[in-house]
Amino acid sequence: xxxxxxxxxxxxxxxxxxxxxxxxxxxxxxxxxxxxxxxxxxxxxxxxxxxxxxxxxxxxxxxxxxxxxxxxxxxxxxxxxxxxxxxxxxxxxxxxxxxxxxxxxxxxxxxxx
Amino acid sequence: xxxxxxxxxxxxxxxxxxxxxxxxxxxxxxxxxxxxxxxxxxxxxxxxxxxxxxxxxxxxxxxxxxxxxxxxxxxxxxxxxxxxxxxxxxxxxxxxxxxxxxxxxxxxxxxxxxxx
Numbered sequence: 001x002x003x004x005x006x007x008x009x010x011x012x013x014x015x016x017x018x019x020x021x022x023x024x025x026x027x028x029x030x031x032x033x034x035x036x037x038x039x040x041x042x043x044x045x046x047x048x049x050x051x052x053x054x055x056x057x058x059x060x061x062x063x064x065x066x067x068x069x070x071x072x073x074x075x076x077x078x079x080x081x082x083x084x085x086x087x088x089x090x091x092x093x094x095x096x097x098x099x100x101x102x103x104x105x106x107x108x109x110x111x112x113x
Numbered sequence: 114x115x116x117x118x119x120x121x122x123x124x125x126x127x128x129x130x131x132x133x134x135x136x137x138x139x140x141x142x143x144x145x146x147x148x149x150x151x152x153x154x155x156x157x158x159x160x161x162x163x164x165x166x167x168x169x170x171x172x173x174x175x176x177x178x179x180x181x182x183x184x185x186x187x188x189x190x191x192x193x194x195x196x197x198x199x200x201x202x203x204x205x206x207x208x209x210x211x212x213x214x215x216x217x218x219x220x221x222x223x224x225x226x227x228x229x
Binding site: 031033035040041042043044045048055056058059089091093098099101102103104105106107109 | 163216222
């Protein structure tokens with residue numbers, strides 16, 4: 001596609017539920033990134049993929065968070081046993097190579113009730 | 114650790130005037146990159162300008178320019194001839210070339226309002 005797309009645009013869930021957030025990077029981009037942006041804050045790094053492998057997952061806050069990119073294109077961020085503190089906008093970005101400019105998607109706003 | 118600080122939560126400027134957004138940072142890396150991103154209400158982060166720390170010349174992109182003071186660890190953004198479409202949140206960000214590679218560290222943002 002022309003840009004990074006993320007689905008859903010908004011997700012409302014209840015505390016304790018499982019959610020999946022999807023990111024479609026720009027076609028051909030090998031690097032993919034997930035960030036989390038809490039209300040009134042700048043984005044915070046979660047995880048970075050180079051191809052299919054997670055090259056750096058040091059930003060994942062705990063083991064309830066997991067991300068995959070099985071074919072080196074689409075990525076899914078998975079959150080188990082959601083908590084109210086997980087409410088945020090989850091941003092995805094991609095770049096053609098790992099030192100290239102990062103293009104961001106519009107994000108998924110997650111609300112945990 | 115790398116940190117980015119934006120001390121101006123909000124700024125406003127008259128249309129067609131010039132405004133400067135401030136940013137300071139800290140890093141232990143010898144080489145790094147600095148960025149300004151714009152985030153309109155659509156939430157999509159848009160790259161405004163990029164500066165490589167080893168380059169002394171300040172980056173410029175049309176109406177946007179930076180004042181990069183490496184010794185002071187300061188990286189301000191100047192917007193000339195402000196337009197209504199410039200209204201947005203602006204984030205300063207840092208990426209290390211080595212240990213901090215691939216991980217953008219963002220400031221808390223400055224909300225810019227353009228008054229017609």
